Amino acid sequence: MSDALPRPRRRLLEALAEPGASARPDPFEPGRAIVAAPRNGVTVRIAAASGPELEALLSAGLAERRGGGVVIAAAGRARLARESAPEEASPFLAQHAALTRRTAPGERPTLVDEAESPLAWLARRRDRDGRPFLDPAALEAGERLRRDLTFAQMLPRVTANWSSAVASGRRAEGAADALDVAVAARQRVTQALAAAGGDLAGVLIDVCGFLKGLETIESERGWPARSGKVVLRIALARLAAHYGLASEARGPARAPLRGWSAADYAAGPEAVEA
Numbered sequence: 001m002s003d004a005l006p007r008p009r010r011r012l013l014e015a016l017a018e019p020g021a022s023a024r025p026d027p028f029e030p031g032r033a034i035v036a037a038p039r040n041g042v043t044v045r046i047a048a049a050s051g052p053e054l055e056a057l058l059s060a061g062l063a064e065r066r067g068g069g070v071v072i073a074a075a076g077r078a079r080l081a082r083e084s085a086p087e088e089a090s091p092f093l094a095q096h097a098a099l100t101r102r103t104a105p106g107e108r109p110t111l112v113d114e115a116e117s118p119l120a121w122l123a124r125r126r127d128r129d130g131r132p133f134l135d136p137a138a139l140e141a142g143e144r145l146r147r148d149l150t151f152a153q154m155l156p157r158v159t160a161n162w163s164s165a166v167a168s169g170r171r172a173e174g175a176a177d178a179l180d181v182a183v184a185a186r187q188r189v190t191q192a193l194a195a196a197g198g199d200l201a202g203v204l205i206d207v208c209g210f211l212k213g214l215e216t217i218e219s220e221r222g223w224p225a226r227s228g229k230v231v232l233r234i235a236l237a238r239l240a241a242h243y244g245l246a247s248e249a250r251g252p253a254r255a256p257l258r259g260w261s262a263a264d265y266a267a268g269p270e271a272v273e274a
Contacts, residue, residue: 004083008053013062013076015047022069023054033070118213119143122232133229137245138236144243145192146208152185154209195242200235207232 005013012035015021021037026048033054035047054070057063062076119142125133134142193201206212214228223231240246 005079008049009056010080010083012047012049012053013057013072013080016057016063016070016072017077017080018046021046022067022071023049023063024069025051118207118211119146122214122229134233134236137240138233141240141243141245142204142208142236145189145204145239148185148189148192149205149209151181152189153182154186154189192239192242196235196238200231200238203228203231203235204239 004010012023015035015037016023018037021035023033023035026032026034031051033049033051034045035049036043037046038044039046054063057076058065058070060075062073062079063070064073119134119139123132123134123139127133193204196204203217206217207214214232215225217223218225218228
């Protein structure tokens with residue numbers, strides 16, 4: 001960007017963008033400011049800057065005074081998002097979408113909008129016991145199927161393909177290679193849906209492919225309220241098992257002790273198993 005923030009000012013704004021961060025005058029160095037933010041239940045210093053740099057952010061409307069300190073403003077977050085835009089996306093798009101890169105085996109990364117994914121929203125939800133609604137294995141399984149559905153081109157396009165941005169002006173290279181990637185992705189999708197089986201495959205396509213919300217699925221299928229969560233959990237559990245994903249490693253508590261001896265010890269017939 002031609003009007004990009006100077007590096008010191010950008011670093012200060014990035015520090016203020018951390019959750020709970022605020023800037024205050026440095027009590028030991030007049031004319032300077034420190035940025036503090038909570039870390040593991042303790043407020044720590046995460047950055048320092050000159051007073052003029054902080055005042056410049058305030059004058060530009062990128063920061064604002066609140067509670068005796070200075071915090072980042074909505075305009076400051078928007079500015080950071082624009083300046084962090086990937087080359088293949090416009091700054092305006094980066095400001096209004098949660099862009100992230102998805103990569104299929106052997107293929108160039110593709111930008112997708114994380115805000116579109118109902119799985120990401122569900123993963124942030126908590127049950128009555130405070131546990132995430134989706135464990136990491138279920139979330140990764142659903143996102144993996146979503147990536148394969150995208151690369152397989154098996155569904156009508158319901159989201160924008162941000163990778164083919166006007167700014168780059170380049171088409172995808174290697175049509176034959178792209179076809180091979182699509183065919184491989186379709187095979188993986190077919191195997192994954194077969195492993196889920198029955199109506200569960202349809203739910204996975206609705207959520208991971210068409211990005212439908214659970215209330216919409218329940219209404220379309222005539223299911224009772226909140227039953228979609230149960231069905232989706234079961235479907236994602238089967239999908240995770242198919243992919244070999246688990247939220248925690250499991251195995252025997254300990255290996256059986258067969259015996260021990262010195263390196264030069266020759267066991268005789270009286271040796272017994274421990």
